[in-house]
Amino acid sequence: MSIPDTGPGLGLDGAADAGVTPAAGQRQVDVTEAARQLQQAAHDATVAYDCIGLGELARAQTYAITARAAVDAAETFLRAALGGPARPDEGELPGGF
Numbered sequence: 001m002s003i004p005d006t007g008p009g010l011g012l013d014g015a016a017d018a019g020v021t022p023a024a025g026q027r028q029v030d031v032t033e034a035a036r037q038l039q040q041a042a043h044d045a046t047v048a049y050d051c052i053g054l055g056e057l058a059r060a061q062t063y064a065i066t067a068r069a070a071v072d073a074a075e076t077f078l079r080a081a082l083g084g085p086a087r088p089d090e091g092e093l094p095g096g097f
Contacts, residue, residue, distance in 0.1 A: 029077065029080045031078065031081050033074075033077050034074040034077035034078050035074075037070045037071070038070070038071070040067075041067045041068075041070035041074065044063045044066045044067035044070060045063070045067040047063045048060045048061075048062075048067060051063060
């Protein structure tokens with residue numbers, strides 16, 4: 001993922017840019033959002049665990065789903081920072097579909 005360069009300095013959310021050198025005319029991806037998403041995933045997973053202990057399975061499922069979504073979002077940001085495809089399933093689907 002590349003964003004047109006608006007000059008040196010801060011990323012989209014005001015944080016310092018990632019520690020990689022951007023190509024000419026392109027801005028590097030800010031990985032602080034990936035870190036924030038992973039923190040959120042850890043919190044949601046902890047809440048899901050606690051809900052299971054309390055017998056609140058429906059609530060545990062909700063938090064497990066949001067934890068997974070946060071992990072997926074973090075992976076997407078990290079893939080973009082590494083220059084890979086935005087989604088691991090880009091291209092031909094397994095089974096020839």
